[in-house]
Amino acid sequence: MKNLRIAVQKSGRLSEKSLDIIKSCGIEFSDDARVLRTFSSNFPLEFLFVRDDDIPTYVNDGVADIGIVGKNEYDEKGYDLKIVRDLGFAACRLSIAVPNDFDYKGLSSLEGKRIATSYPRITEKVLKEAGVNASFVNVSGSVEITPQVGIADCISDLVSTGTTLKMNGLKEVEPIYYTSAVMISRKSFEEDEKERFDILNRLLVRMDTVSLAKHKKYILFNLPKKNLNEAAAIIGGMKSPTVTPLLDSDWVSVQSVVSEDRFWQVFESLRELGAEGILVMNIEKMTE
Ligand SMILES: Nc1ncnc2c1ncn2[C@@H]1O[C@H](COP(=O)(O)OP(=O)(O)OP(=O)(O)O)[C@@H](O)[C@H]1O
Numbered sequence: 688m689k690n691l692r693i694a695v696q697k698s699g700r701l702s703e704k705s706l707d708i709i710k711s712c713g714i715e716f717s718d719d720a721r722v723l724r725t726f727s728s729n730f731p732l733e734f735l736f737v738r739d740d741d742i743p744t745y746v747n748d749g750v751a752d753i754g755i756v757g758k759n760e761y762d763e764k765g766y767d768l769k770i771v772r773d774l775g776f777a778a779c780r781l782s783i784a785v786p787n788d789f790d791y792k793g794l795s796s797l798e799g800k801r802i803a804t805s806y807p808r809i810t811e812k813v814l815k816e817a818g819v820n821a822s823f824v825n826v827s828g829s830v831e832i833t834p835q836v837g838i839a840d841c842i843s844d845l846v847s848t849g850t851t852l853k854m855n856g857l858k859e860v861e862p863i864y865y866t867s868a869v870m871i872s873r874k875s876f877e878e879d880e881k882e883r884f885d886i887l888n889r890l891l892v893r894m895d896t897v898s899l900a901k902h903k904k905y906i907l908f909n910l911p912k913k914n915l916n917e918a919a920a921i922i923g924g925m926k927s928p929t930v931t932p933l934l935d936s937d938w939v940s941v942q943s944v945v946s947e948d949r950f951w952q953v954f955e956s957l958r959e960l961g962a963e964g965i966l967v968m969n970i971e972k973m974t975e
């Protein structure tokens with residue numbers, strides 16, 4: 688039996704959540720940080736623990752079949768790959784930041800300047816569209832130090848809270864690109880590797896089942912029977928709630944699933960309809 692090969696960041700901002708997603712699918716493995724290649728004991732999955740910037744290249748070269756990486760690294764490498772799932776975590780932005788005393792008036796202020804970045808491709812594309820010519824100083828980390836040491840005039844780097852910029856005498860002046868983690872594969876994966884592609888689909892079904900459940904609540908409540916149709920209309924988005932008669936024939940017990948983002952609105956409306964004993968439960972797994 689073949690294994691699906693996944694490339695995951697060895698150690699960094701993506702590592703823990705990437706592995707949490709796999710674990711939430713019931714896939715077991717040992718994640719000793721010093722072992723760089725390992726196999727699941729209960730699913731045909733092989734793990735390669737690598738630097739995040741190498742992940743798109745491993746997938747493109749066929750060393751790995753899939754990878755979990757920031758969309759920023761994927762776009763920066765520019766390979767013609769496929770995003771199979773948007774995973775949503777590690778959300779941040781790529782921003783232009785300048786020293787506090789820099790008189791910034793828009794992207795045109797960057798004309799002729801030296802910009803330090805780990806993302807020259809993404810940054811250059813944005814500047815080109817704005818008709819700005821600048822030069823790039825390519826650094827692979829600690830970008831915020833470069834203006835202080837005189838090798839750049841400003842930077843284009845990832846920002847989340849903005850604390851790193853502030854602590855290094857810089858101000859964020861222009862967000863130019865938004866990113867979060869994605870799962871990538873080769874476009875030709877299905878034709879090239881049918882057996883492994885089928886394993887990927889099994890993995891994706893499990894991931895979708897967990898992810899769907901994460902945004903839903905299971906609710907159970909008692910309701911005056913006369914308000915049932917109105918309550919069903921409020922809950923919405925499903926075939927029908929499950930309704931069970933109660934000993935008191937004027938009342939029913941209702942079970943349903945509600946999206947997290949609509950939960951409080953539904954909760955308040957149900958209370959106005961006389962719902963009592965409302966129980967709310969997290970759902971571990973579910974399918975459409
Ligand atoms: N401050 C942040 N907040 C949220 N997500 C971030 C932040 N900084 C980076 N990320 C995301 O996490 C990814 C990995 O960031 P990390 O800092 O761990 O990378 P790295 O230092 O290049 O690691 P590696 O040693 O694997 O090369 C980034 O490419 C980006 O997608």
Ligand SMILES: O=P(O)(O)OC[C@H]1O[C@H](OP(=O)(O)OP(=O)(O)O)[C@H](O)[C@@H]1O
Binds near residue numbers: 830849850851852
């Ligand atoms: O806006 P903030 O919340 O301060 O986050 C921004 C910092 O986070 C990232 O680096 P990280 O801390 O991952 O370290 P690294 O340079 O080793 O990648 C990024 O490169 C910034 O330096």
Ligand SMILES: [Mg+2]
Binds near residue numbers: 740
């Ligand atoms: Mg890296």
